[in-house]
Each structure stands twice: as structure tokens, then as C-alpha cells.
Amino acid sequence: MAETLLEIEGLEKSFPGVHALKGVRLRVQKGEVHALMGENGAGKSTLIKVLTGIYQKNGGTIRFDGEEINVRTPMEANEKGISTIYQELNLVPFQTVYENLFLGREPLSRYGQIDRKKMIAEARKILNELGVSIDVTRPLGKYSTAVQQMVAIARAVSINAKLVIMDEPTSSLDSKEVQVLYRIIRQLKSAGISVIFISHKLDEIFEICDRMTIFKDGEYVGDYDIQEIDQLRLVSLMVGRDMAKLERTKREYGFSDMKPIAELKNIRQGMRLNGINLDIRQGEVVGLAGLLGSGRTEIAQILFGSVMPDEGEIFWLGEKAPIHSPADAIRRGMGFCTEDRKTEGIIPHLSVRENMTIALLPRLQTFGFVKTKKQNAIVKNYIDRLKIKTPSPDQAICNLSGGNQQKVLLARWMCMNPKLMILDEPTRGIDVGAKAEIEDLIRELSSGGISVLMISSEIAELERNCDRIIVIRDGKVTGELTGEEISQNSIMEMIAKNGLEEVKKHD
């Protein structure tokens, strides 16, 4: 069993101005699920990219399956038996499932034509082995992200991979789908295939992984068996200092007398929202809990004017307020950090400065000209205050780590002096250190009288930060918890209980 598949020693990689990997090591056994841990920027992705031939190393050795390798292209890595499943799936949604499975290595018939019959049969076989039964002749795009992910895994396995690398594979899956993924990982394991697993969700690491290697700032910290380490110690090692355990600090609910800042009345939209009634009072942190697809994000979108409701009214500061566009919402004093930071948040190639002030610019002008001095002062202030790590305000935002991008986006709204901040999955894909900072920031906002509407799939996060929690199910408000009532158990019970009642009604 204890046969080594991958052995990396003294790996070096530098970019101009950045020493990304400082002689790191990594050892993966055959049939092992190995977690690669570290904060954003610790060097995990760089290591993966060197391993799969996207980057070339500057020093050190990589031994794979007994031989020293130095792959130059991802294709070569594939041939050696290393396949990678990226966070963003690199599949073609318009082509069918089986075409995707064999993309680039289609079996040919005798006459040099693509042998579709064989492809279909093979595809069915491979997917069945993984316990996925879908129609392989339909376009891939018709299936959920989870199924697409399974197809990506099937593709990885079917090229006789010895090592499968999964970079944040669960970030777009709900808990049921995650279980399917785990089952497949266990199958891979029993077939003697090794898995390198990267995730920011610590619970997942402890559930599925056997061993882990921790990096910090491009250096090797250590490797551990999963049994010999606990979450708190892991976090401390990753961050490099002892962490105070993240705990709920809120106690009593003291906002009953506050006047509501925003109210939604009987909002309906398509199939997603079926009569939503809720209000947000001044200075409170309201959490929206519920399963994926329950309508949480849609509520935020309607409040912010990026989606129009079919029916229903929005009240702002007690007055009826039609909101037709994000610009309307912003004018009234809202800010919205969306779930999908990459395509609905950052403006990737613009600088940190422009990204931070893009919404503020209309107020930062004289006769259409940007007041550069004031702009620079504001940007500098927020970079210091939120501890944003960037070489300079001129850096393009796409070069920053996820946590720092998120801080820039928070600053984008904070500098507008908002009355209500909507945060959709504010800590998704962000490492523990930055997570704690962002949660501190939420508290700071709320104590400054700013209301926060927070959406999160992580119940622990809602528990820690919210004064009031509203449970959403099938586009309806099905429950509410305030102050002392809030605990992880009570939230989960409420999400589950309402589900049961629903089932009973149908019987």
C-alpha cells in the first residue's frame, strides 16, 4: 500500500517579483486522497500548474510513478497519467456528453471516421461504473453543474489516470451532489488511483482525505495524517499564528424597535419566487438560509434591481420605491457583492483603484473629470483599512488573490456610504485568514448602523454573524430565528422541518 506515486522535492518557481514556490516538497502515496492546504497565495495552484505542465519549474525534482518527469504541456501530463479537474470546467457545453468524454481522442473506425457507436457505448460504460446514469447523447449543457463535474471526472479517469487533481471541486455543488462526488473519490481510491484535493472547506478535508500537506507563503510547513491533526491546529498552521476559534458573538436581538430600511412585499418572479415578504431593519445583519436553488440569490437580485419582479412591491425607508436597475438601487444606498465574483463583481483588467471607485466615480467628478487626488486618497485609505494586499493601486485586479479581490469589492460599496449591503456568499473560495477579516468587517458595518443582508450556504457562517435569520424554501419565507434562538442546529432544523411538513402536505 505504502508505495509512493508522486514525490516532489525542493521545487522552485519564481515569477518576476514573486518567489512563488521556495523549495517545497509533496509526497503522495498510491490510492491516497491527499489534501493540499494553505491560504490563497500559499503556492498550491502554482504547484499544480507546474505539475500539469502549464508552468515550467525553476528547480527541484518531480518523480512520478518511479521516473523523474518534467512535463512541458498539459497534454503531456495527461499522457503520463496526471489529469486535472479545474474549478471552471474545461468542457464544451454544446456538444453531447459522449463527445465531451472523448474530446481530442475520438476512436476512429476503419475508414478514418469517428466511431460514434463505439463512443456512445464506451461512454455509457464509463459513467455507469461511476454510478451516473444519464443520456449520453444529450448536450452536456443541459445537465446540472454537478453532472458536468461527474463527466469531467469520468473523462479524467477514462484516460487511465494514476493521479487526479481536483481544484475546489465542490464549490458549485450542493450537499447531496457532494456526497456523490465523495462516493466517486472513494471508488477511485479503491482502484488505486491517487487524488490531490484542494478545498477551502475544512469539513470536506476531514471527511474525505487521508493525508495533507500544508504550505504557507510558498514554503512547505509539513505533512500530516488526518487523524493526528484537528481543525483548529490546521488553521493555525495555515495562517501561521494561533487562531481564536470563530464563534458566535451576538446575543440578544435588539432591533425590534428599529425602523425597516427595506421591505419586500409579495414578490413573485418566474418559478423562483412565490410571494416573498421580508424586511430589513436599520443596522441589523439578516441572514438568508436555505438550500441551493431556494430563491436566496433571486431575492438579492430583485432588491438590487438586476432582475425585475413579475409582481410585488419594494419599499425603501418606508416609501414605495420602484427599482429598475442596479443604478437605481445604488442611488438609494445599496451595495451588492455578488456570489460570482469573477463575472459579476470584478472588472478584471482594470486596476484596483478603478475597481474600487467605479461606482463612486459619478460623485468624484468636476465637469466629467475624475478628481484624481481625492480618488487616490480614498483608495489608499481602504487599502490600509481593509489590509488589501496589492503591490500598488495600479495593479490589475485579476492578479490579486480571491480574498483580496473580495475586499476590493467590499471597499467599492463601503466608500459609497451605503445604508444596506447585500453580501451573497461573501466568503466563498476565500481562505480562513481573509474570511475572519471579512466577518470582522461585517460586524463593523453593522455597528456603524449599516444593515447587512447576508446569503450563505455555510450555516456556521450565518450563525456567527447574523442577528436574524430568515429561512427560504421554494421561493417562500418559511421561518425566522432571532437573537438567542440562532444556532446551527436550530437553523438546520428549520430548513429540514419545513421540508418535512411540505412532504406531509403532499401525502
Added chain:
Amino acid sequence: MTEAKGRPLLYLQKYSAAVMLLFFILVNALLTPNFFKAGTLNNVITQICPTILCSMGMTLVISTGGIDISVGSVMAMSGVITARLMTGIGLIPALAVAVTVSILIGCFTGFMVGKLRLQAMVVTLGLMLGVRGVAQVVCGGRDIYFNKLGNVGVQLSQWGSYKIAGFIPVQIVPIALAVFFVWIMIEKTVLGRQIQAVGDSLKSSTLAGIHSVRILMIVYGLSAFFAAFAGVFQAAKVSVAAGSSLGQLAELDAIAAVVIGGTPMIGGKAHVVGTIVGALIMQVITLTCVMNNIPDQYAQVFKAAIIVAAVFIQREQTK
């Protein structure tokens, strides 16, 4: 861009267009007799005017991730409208009508692209054909010669060949104004920031409160505005407004100038100075061929090679 320090190759990439221009000037200095004469510069200024005007608008359009291939037709329409109307209502009112109609066409494009989410290439392809047709209808299928239009026609012809202080062509004025205006807009104004933001990520920009439809209407409107003036200046220079040939392929020259100048086709960045350098490179190539008695067809081939080379050199940068 800070990475360019200490890496000569990256530096070369960043200033590739300027380096290329210097190279061509150097080649001409060695090979072309009489290249460094005031006449050459004057030639460049008069001939480059329509390209520069259109390419300023095009820089804005391309930095939003779009493209406008209708500018050549807009040039023709604006030239023809001015020529037809000026005998009746005078030069300035005629010009005003031509420019207004052009701007409306541009805003229409912006609306189609921004609000209805149509491909800019398809919308402006349609307009390229349609507006060219309108131009031909307006001029009645015949070229309008300015010397047959009486006083006002002669006046416009004289305008087109006027020399400031006796030797600098009048075309320098619209060139300078257009460049100055667009440069200031991109570098200093809120609108310039918003244009580049929309080009980089339409979704994120809208969610940051930018009225993206309005921005696109302004950008395409400006493109048509510059094209309208380019059309009139070009007609004035050659003293004829021809609906079928005025401004033909001007859109391609403008796009080429923008691309050689380093503005990425995917949008998000506008390099105004680069565009000028790009336009100059193409003009110098034409001039080199003319002055050395090389047929124009060869110049076309050269230009094609330069465009592809420019895109190749810049592919790293624009990622």
C-alpha cells in the same frame, strides 16, 4: 505593466508599434530619395486625416469589445448629404444635418448592441450596406462635383486644400482636435473609465451601477460623429462627393490602426496614442510604395503582413 522593468522583451512588446514606425522611417531615410522634405509631412497629414478621425471613434468602440464596420458608409452618406444640401441651405447647416443624421445612426447601433444584445459586427455590417445604399440614393447615383455647385462648392473645395500660414494643411486641425478630445476623455474623465469598464466586463459594470446601454450609445454615436466629419473632409479634399466610393474600406484602415496600436480586440483598454502610431505606420507604408514607384497592390500586402505581425507581437499583452 510594472513587470516590464528589467525585461527588455516586454519593453519591446509594449512599444512595438512605436519601434515599428521608427524602423520604417529609418528604412525610408536610407532608401527613399526626398523622404525628409516638408512635402512628405504635408502629404501624410492630408491623407491620414480620415483614417485618424475614424480610428479615434474606432478606438473607443473596440475598447468596449465591439466593432463598427459602418464608418466608411457613414462617411459617404455624410459627404453626400452635405454636398446635396449646401447649395440650398448653406454649408454649415448642411454639415449640421449630415452630422446629426450620422450620430443618430451611431446611437441606433449602440442601442441594438447594448439593449438588444446583438453582435456589433452584424449590426454594423447591415448598416454598412444600408447606409451606403442611402448615400447612393441621396446623390442620385451620380458623383457630385463641387465645381458644379457654384460658390459654396468652390468654397468647400478651397477649404479642403487650405494651408495654414501657407504651408501646413488644414487637416491638422480636425486631427489635433479629435485626438485631444478622445485622449482627454479616456485618460481623465469618468466616461472614459466607464467605457473601459463596460468593455472589460459588461455584467460587472452594470452591477456597479453603470448605465451600459447609455455608454454604448455614446460610444457608437461618437464613432459615427467622427466618421461624418471624416467624410466631409475627404470630399472637400478631392472636391467630389461620390456615394459609391467615398470612404470605401475606411473602416478597415481604422480597425487596422487601432489593432496595430495595441488596443485589444476583446475590449477593456484604449490606447489612443497607439492608434495614432498605427495609422502613421500604414500611411508611411503607402507613401514608401508611392515614392518608390511600387504599385499600390504591394502596399496592401505589406499592410496585411504588418497587421498580422502586430497582433502576434501583442498577443501576450492583451491576455
